[in-house]
Amino acid sequence: MEKSILKLKLPTDPLWVKNIVEGNISEILTDHAFCEQKAASNAITLIVQFPELSDLVQEMAALAMEEMDHFKRVHDIILERGFVLGRERRDNYVNEILKFMKKGGSRNEQLIERLLFAAMIEARSCERFKVLSENINDEQLSSFYYELMVSEATHYTTFIKLAKKYTENIDVDKRWEEFLVFEAEVIQNYGKKETVHG
Secondary structure (H helix, E strand, C coil): CCHHHHCCCCCCCCHHHHHHHHHCHHHHHHHHHHHHHHHHHHHHHHHHHCCCCHHHHHHHHHHHHHHHHHHHHHHHHHHHCCCCCCCCCCCHHHHHHHHHCCCCCCHHHHHHHHHHHHHHHHHHHHHHHHHHHHHCCCHHHHHHHHHHHHHHHHHHHHHHHHHHHHCCCCCHHHHHHHHHHHHHHHHCCCCCCCCCCC
16 A cells, blocks of 8 residues: 555654564554554444434444454454553544544534544554554564555545545545645654554
């Protein structure tokens, strides 16, 4: 999955893996597990808030199941390695992107903002998984993160597709570009911790 496909404007420095992640594998795994759980929760929330949108419900039901499968697979690796799932970490990156979402507006406007927010998180997660798969000195995790990179790319495109399907008066491509520009500013401050977005 190339950066050009994801449209991200600032790539992750591979040294993030070598200098930070490899020094604390249990931390990246715990953080990753909770990222998957939160992604599943987000999908369920969209179902609860927009139950009348049948295509969205179908897509989010499938996505929630896949994210929880990923959660279990990460947890299995944690147990295999003699670790224990730690407590949930605060994700400052996600909270900063959340602040960029427009508040208020019509119900449709809120939906599009939520879908683009989710696409943004999935796109960066996908890119981080790519960097992990290509640079981590751990055969099992390299293979695992390559597989998840492909999955996350599918999720990202699902959210963009749904935003375009359900928009009433929003230029989705223009708003998505605004998300990308903002995210490029935010991500400059990250890549310093052994967490998926850290």
